[in-house]
Amino acid sequence: MSDAATRLIEQAGRKLGPKVVITDPNEIEPWLSDWRGRVHGASPAMLAPGSTEEVVEIVKLAAEYRVPLVPQGGNTGMAAGATPPADGSAILLSMRRMNRIRSVSADNRVAIAEAGVVLATLHDAAQEAGMRFPLTLGARGSCTVGGLTSTNAGGTQVLKFGTMRSLVAGVEAVLPDGSVHSGLGGLKKDNRGYSLDQLLIGAEGTLGVITAVALRLVPAIAGRAVAWTGLGSPAKALELLRFLEARTTHIEGFELVPQDSLDLVLKHVPGTRPPLEGRHAWHTLIEATTPDAEHDIAAELETLLAAAMERGIIDDAALASNEAQAEAFWKLRDTISEAERAEGQTLAHDISVPVADMPAFLTDAAAKVEQAFPGVIASGFGHLGDGNIHFHVRAASHAAPGWYENEGERITEFVDDLVTAAGGSISAEHGIGQLKRAELARLAPPGRIHALRAIKQALDPLGIMNPGKLVP
Amino acid sequence: MSDAATRLIEQAGRKLGPKVVITDPNEIEPWLSDWRGRVHGASPAMLAPGSTEEVVEIVKLAAEYRVPLVPQGGNTGMAAGATPPADGSAILLSMRRMNRIRSVSADNRVAIAEAGVVLATLHDAAQEAGMRFPLTLGARGSCTVGGLTSTNAGGTQVLKFGTMRSLVAGVEAVLPDGSVHSGLGGLKKDNRGYSLDQLLIGAEGTLGVITAVALRLVPAIAGRAVAWTGLGSPAKALELLRFLEARTTHIEGFELVPQDSLDLVLKHVPGTRPPLEGRHAWHTLIEATTPDAEHDIAAELETLLAAAMERGIIDDAALASNEAQAEAFWKLRDTISEAERAEGQTLAHDISVPVADMPAFLTDAAAKVEQAFPGVIASGFGHLGDGNIHFHVRAASHAAPGWYENEGERITEFVDDLVTAAGGSISAEHGIGQLKRAELARLAPPGRIHALRAIKQALDPLGIMNPGKLVP
Numbered sequence: 001m002s003d004a005a006t007r008l009i010e011q012a013g014r015k016l017g018p019k020v021v022i023t024d025p026n027e028i029e030p031w032l033s034d035w036r037g038r039v040h041g042a043s044p045a046m047l048a049p050g051s052t053e054e055v056v057e058i059v060k061l062a063a064e065y066r067v068p069l070v071p072q073g074g075n076t077g078m079a080a081g082a083t084p085p086a087d088g089s090a091i092l093l094s095m096r097r098m099n100r101i102r103s104v105s106a107d108n109r110v111a112i113a114e115a116g117v118v119l120a121t122l123h124d125a126a127q128e129a130g131m132r133f134p135l136t137l138g139a140r141g142s143c144t145v146g147g148l149t150s151t152n153a154g155g156t157q158v159l160k161f162g163t164m165r166s167l168v169a170g171v172e173a174v175l176p177d178g179s180v181h182s183g184l185g186g187l188k189k190d191n192r193g194y195s196l197d198q199l200l201i202g203a204e205g206t207l208g209v210i211t212a213v214a215l216r217l218v219p220a221i222a223g224r225a226v227a228w229t230g231l232g233s234p235a236k237a238l239e240l241l242r243f244l245e246a247r248t249t250h251i252e253g254f255e256l257v258p259q260d261s262l263d264l265v266l267k268h269v270p271g272t273r274p275p276l277e278g279r280h281a282w283h284t285l286i287e288a289t290t291p292d293a294e295h296d297i298a299a300e301l302e303t304l305l306a307a308a309m310e311r312g313i314i315d316d317a318a319l320a321s322n323e324a325q326a327e328a329f330w331k332l333r334d335t336i337s338e339a340e341r342a343e344g345q346t347l348a349h350d351i352s353v354p355v356a357d358m359p360a361f362l363t364d365a366a367a368k369v370e371q372a373f374p375g376v377i378a379s380g381f382g383h384l385g386d387g388n389i390h391f392h393v394r395a396a397s398h399a400a401p402g403w404y405e406n407e408g409e410r411i412t413e414f415v416d417d418l419v420t421a422a423g424g425s426i427s428a429e430h431g432i433g434q435l436k437r438a439e440l441a442r443l444a445p446p447g448r449i450h451a452l453r454a455i456k457q458a459l460d461p462l463g464i465m466n467p468g469k470l471v472p
Numbered sequence: 473m474s475d476a477a478t479r480l481i482e483q484a485g486r487k488l489g490p491k492v493v494i495t496d497p498n499e500i501e502p503w504l505s506d507w508r509g510r511v512h513g514a515s516p517a518m519l520a521p522g523s524t525e526e527v528v529e530i531v532k533l534a535a536e537y538r539v540p541l542v543p544q545g546g547n548t549g550m551a552a553g554a555t556p557p558a559d560g561s562a563i564l565l566s567m568r569r570m571n572r573i574r575s576v577s578a579d580n581r582v583a584i585a586e587a588g589v590v591l592a593t594l595h596d597a598a599q600e601a602g603m604r605f606p607l608t609l610g611a612r613g614s615c616t617v618g619g620l621t622s623t624n625a626g627g628t629q630v631l632k633f634g635t636m637r638s639l640v641a642g643v644e645a646v647l648p649d650g651s652v653h654s655g656l657g658g659l660k661k662d663n664r665g666y667s668l669d670q671l672l673i674g675a676e677g678t679l680g681v682i683t684a685v686a687l688r689l690v691p692a693i694a695g696r697a698v699a700w701t702g703l704g705s706p707a708k709a710l711e712l713l714r715f716l717e718a719r720t721t722h723i724e725g726f727e728l729v730p731q732d733s734l735d736l737v738l739k740h741v742p743g744t745r746p747p748l749e750g751r752h753a754w755h756t757l758i759e760a761t762t763p764d765a766e767h768d769i770a771a772e773l774e775t776l777l778a779a780a781m782e783r784g785i786i787d788d789a790a791l792a793s794n795e796a797q798a799e800a801f802w803k804l805r806d807t808i809s810e811a812e813r814a815e816g817q818t819l820a821h822d823i824s825v826p827v828a829d830m831p832a833f834l835t836d837a838a839a840k841v842e843q844a845f846p847g848v849i850a851s852g853f854g855h856l857g858d859g860n861i862h863f864h865v866r867a868a869s870h871a872a873p874g875w876y877e878n879e880g881e882r883i884t885e886f887v888d889d890l891v892t893a894a895g896g897s898i899s900a901e902h903g904i905g906q907l908k909r910a911e912l913a914r915l916a917p918p919g920r921i922h923a924l925r926a927i928k929q930a931l932d933p934l935g936i937m938n939p940g941k942l943v944p
Contacts, residue, residue: 194674198637383661440664
């Protein structure tokens with residue numbers, strides 16, 4: 001441990017007490033690796049403030065002693081953005097104790113939640129107020145509002161409601177100079193200069209520590225319908241989405257699943273069953289919801305899918321007949337990554353291209369990867385309606401244990417090159433963190449890299465905010 | 473003219489020709505003052521690029537010779553943000569020749585328009601494609617896409633569709649280092665670091681020159697209904713809005729008008745008539761629209777207003793029976809500022825507070841201003857549903873010609889203090905420009921001022937982008 005870190009921890013202990021300053025290695029240990037267990041860090045202490053004022057104290061100490069902080073929420077990120085560096089030079093800043101929901105207003109359609117509020121808790125609080133916070137994702141039981149905001153998280157309902165950037169009405173954050181940016185005022189219109197709120201969303205804790213967020217609520221769901229379809233190609237899937245969108249405003253989830261992924265889920269995940277008879281090259285999972293209790297959303301979706309079948313867009317469809325079946329359909333989608341891991345080594349790529357280009361991209365890219373790296377299996381699943389696919393490449397069955405580090409890196413560069421050539425993004429929703437930083441540096445235009453570095457340097461000249469993350 | 477400016481103009485003339493480099497004072501003159509004629513600037517030349525490449529050339533020359541540029545669109549801004557400094561030290565950069573609509577896609581619901589495209593032209597192009605660009609405001613016949621984006625413009629349809637920040641899908645801009653930021657790719661999800669798009673929106677040309685914008689389109693209007701109501705107070709008006717919003721999703725315009733403002737319009741604007749019999753302390757103008765040709769929007773609005781009258785929320789209402797009457801209702805709202813100017817000297821304050829607080833704020837603030845400055849008349853009109861009111865203070869009838877500069881400044885500070893104490897914004901939609909810069913410096917928290925300056929310095933270290941604007 002550096003002398004500076006020792007002095008910071010002593011000072012913080014004196015000012016904030018043992019509840020905030022945690023030095024027991026057993027308590028810190030579980031938070032030092034990313035949740036996929038791929039990146040391991042070290043930290044001499046974990047600071048766990050309970051209020052914005054305590055965050056201010058901590059940031060001022062970090063500036064005084066020049067010891068960087070690594071903000072962390074639920075530690076469910078996909079890019080190791082909340083994992084401290086391995087040399088122990090930074091201190092973990094756990095935001096999980098700031099877990100108060102300050103207010104929920106159905107009238108204003110806004111909830112104000114502290115950074116450490118878990119997404120599922122926010123869902124419950126909104127529901128109790130007769131409202132809904134629409135963003136959701138697999139980690140909802142542990143991911144936090146601060147982490148979701150700092151990574152501009154997406155998930156399965158982006159199609160209708162957008163990413164966090166669309167759902168955040170304001171941010172409260174402690175900036176690197178110890179000042180508090182208060183964007184929670186609830187102003188619908190405010191043109192007093194650059195939007196610091198928007199700059200902090202997706203900044204992965206590199207420009208300040210988000211302490212609370214004002215979140216937009218939407219009317220509660222009064223009815224939902226979930227369906228599974230079988231169809232011939234990603235192009236047919238996009239045709240189906242456009243067909244539905246032209247006829248209803250109620251579609252909020254639309255996930256693409258290849259037969260290959262479904263097979264793995266059925267093989268590895270207990271209690272799963274195929275939703276349709278027979279095999280189909282591709283599948284979609286569709287969720288429609290309505291805030292209107294008198295609207296028969298299941299009947300509407302059924303009629304639309306029958307019409308789509310008549311037109312030859314889909315080959316087969318099944319409507320979940322109850323909530324249990326709806327959840328079973330979603331489980332088939334949500335356990336794909338888990339099933340892949342059970343099968344063997346897998347490389348994940350969270351990519352986007354323009355929506356209309358995704359079907360062709362998906363088919364072409366899979367063929368090119370399989371040709372260039374014989375034996376691997378490439379396929380994509382996920383948020384087709386957002387132009388965002390999780391493009392995964394599985395190792396050949398005979399791959400050696402070191403495949404991930406060896407061939408893996410070359411495959412990722414190959415995929416990222418294809419995405420960049422298609423005008424797409426090498427990180428659609430997972431962010432850059434540590435894991436994609438080198439690729440961002442390799443592929444982003446120099447002007448953009450210069451701008452990112454300049455903004456970082458301007459707002460965090462001492463480099464105390466999550467060093468080594470996001471900025472190439 | 474400085475030597476540097478002379479050399480820049482020579483160089484630009486050689487590289488880009490006389491179409492781009494305009495030095496005839498008669499051609500430049502009309503663009504040197506803000507449209508309200510309050511601020512007058514000077515410029516040795518007006519550069520009028522026709523392409524992004526030409527803007528790159530110009531920005532590089534500006535950097536080389538350290539001569540600042542003042543980007544300008546339709547010159548309809550309310551804060552003199554596009555007016556060059558009076559000492560002639562900067563060069564006007566007219567974006568009006570970049571007026572191509574690059575594409576309109578009903579499928580993707582996006583139009584890509586160059587910075588100089590006039591809003592009304594964009595409206596027409598969207599309509600031809602069977603779609604609609606929903607943002608609109610009084611200056612639609614001359615304001616441009618670049619100016620609207622650079623000022624994060626609002627207008628009368630923000631209630632349903634948000635400000636430009638919600639409607640911009642991506643920005644193309646030339647940054648101060650001459651690099652081109654290309655955000656027009658049409659990616660729905662992209663988490664590759666800080667959002668430069670969001671930073672450029674509302675930056676008033678101080679961080680770069682916006683050259684083109686991808687704009688979200690919505691389905692075309694198939695039917696609209698416009699109504700005028702008379703009611704007792706701003707609180708009743710907000711109650712009416714909440715009553716309507718709980719029962720329909722079709723309200724997109726909701727404007728508050730005091731009797732006092734209506735009286736001025738009827739007095740000064742030819743051809744105007746009162747929409748209701750008798751007098752009412754307050755009025756609202758309501759616009760409901762539907763994209764569904766089979767939906768009888770007029771009948772729906774009529775039924776809702778009848779129910780509101782029954783509940784005692786409103787005292788009277790009139791539904792426009794045809795398009796001409798609808799336009800006549802809107803004219804009563806749109807000519808308030810014009811009528812005020814005809815009446816005498818008026819101070820305009822474009823302010824916002826949280827929506828729920830606006831009724832009380834409006835009543836209190838008007839009383840306090842009239843008490844502190846005997847003889848003046850204070851009243852507010854505008855976008856109640858956004859918490860954004862144009863709070864105007866008219867000089868006493870006996871006010872001397874210099875009132876605006878003398879008492880006016882003290883009144884504005886008095887109003888801005890009230891707004892700040894209420895947690896509001898001294899610029900809801902008009903921006904900071906030159907005119908509100910001193911007040912922003914006086915009232916913004918030091919941490920925020922520091923952040924704005926740091927970002928400006930980081931991205932525009934040579935200070936060549938619209939100096940003296942926005943950043944305190």
